Amino acid sequence: MTELEALQTTLEAEHAAVYVYGLLGSRTSQSAEAPLYQALRAAYEAHRERRDTLIGEIAAMDAVPVPAAAAYTAPLGLDTTDARYRSALELERACARTYSALVGSTSGARRAEAIALLNDAAARELSFRGTPEIFPGTDEYADR
Amino acid sequence: MSDRPLVRRRTALGGAVGGLAVVVLATGCDPGEDLAPPEDDPTGSTGSTATASPQAPEQTPDEALVDDVAAALGSALGVLASARHYRPLRPTLAPLVRAHRQHLAVLETSVDGSASAPVMASPEAALRGVRRSERDLQAELVRAAEQAESGALARLLASMSASVTQHLTLIPPETAP
Numbered sequence A: 001m002t003e004l005e006a007l008q009t010t011l012e013a014e015h016a017a018v019y020v021y022g023l024l025g026s027r028t029s030q031s032a033e034a035p036l037y038q039a040l041r042a043a044y045e046a047h048r049e050r051r052d053t054l055i056g057e058i059a060a061m062d063a064v065p066v067p068a069a070a071a072y073t074a075p076l077g078l079d080t081t082d083a084r085y086r087s088a089l090e091l092e093r094a095c096a097r098t099y100s101a102l103v104g105s106t107s108g109a110r111r112a113e114a115i116a117l118l119n120d121a122a123a124r125e126l127s128f129r130g131t132p133e134i135f136p137g138t139d140e141y142a143d144r
Numbered sequence B: 001m002s003d004r005p006l007v008r009r010r011t012a013l014g015g016a017v018g019g020l021a022v023v024v025l026a027t028g029c030d031p032g033e034d035l036a037p038p039e040d041d042p043t044g045s046t047g048s049t050a051t052a053s054p055q056a057p058e059q060t061p062d063e064a065l066v067d068d069v070a071a072a073l074g075s076a077l078g079v080l081a082s083a084r085h086y087r088p089l090r091p092t093l094a095p096l097v098r099a100h101r102q103h104l105a106v107l108e109t110s111v112d113g114s115a116s117a118p119v120m121a122s123p124e125a126a127l128r129g130v131r132r133s134e135r136d137l138q139a140e141l142v143r144a145a146e147q148a149e150s151g152a153l154a155r156l157l158a159s160m161s162a163s164v165t166q167h168l169t170l171i172p173p174e175t176a177p
Helices: A003-026 A033-061 A081-105 A109-128 B019-025 B061-083 B088-105 B125-149 B151-170
Strands: B007-010 B109-111
Touching: A003 A033, A003 A081, A003 A109, A081 A109, A081 B088, A081 B151, A109 B125, A109 B151, B007 B019, B061 B088, B061 B109, B061 B125, B061 B151, B088 B125, B088 B151, B125 B151
Parallel strands: none
Antiparallel strands: B007 B109
């Protein structure tokens, strides 16, 4: 995967993350589910900022940033607080895997940024009831 | 004596790390490149090359990174071993110990477990030492991931740094004295 392809894949993931976090936030009570709401809000803002940064970076490479999809499939079963926590955790883990792929496809300052994103996603997983993993963002070493 | 733990069995990158080793070696220098005798040396031998062992190929930059990371993991395990002297800390620290051991296992490297740090004066001091040690380790993993020539090795090291980040987050925060 080229660096540009990896950046475009990451941008696709950010588009989806912004959509899903927005959806989760809209279904979460700011008062009755304050910890979850705050965590979702922080995640939404972080991913929106990354999306915008990526759009700028890709455009600066004389490429056309991939647009958001016309529609996304909403996660099922978001009726309970637990379900929304689970959905957010799965989403952040998926983002971590995307950042991990970006690490492997980049070098220099871009790789440093991808490493920072992976670390941030790993830490954010804990705000969605995640527990520490041995190899966040990768699947191939998980069973060792 | 150096505080750096002794790497006892160093087969990392020589074995298979899920294809990682192959990638790392492929991106490293040709180990035979610098071992050839100089062309203007009619004897084909110099004082230094005559004693060079064919069993010790030149280390690639990525292999050196893995050695640095193994040493850092060994130091962190030493600090954890010292902190575990205080029984109440053991449940908190056990996941970190497991993670570091699995990280060493994936690198196919082990370190001398006897290189533990001095026992701190109190559990609070021991936890402070662990936090400091883990922050140092996390920074070393990030540095190594940034510098790795192999993308696969960079991913692995970055993942390890993220694991340390997660574990660090769950270590109880320092309280004011």
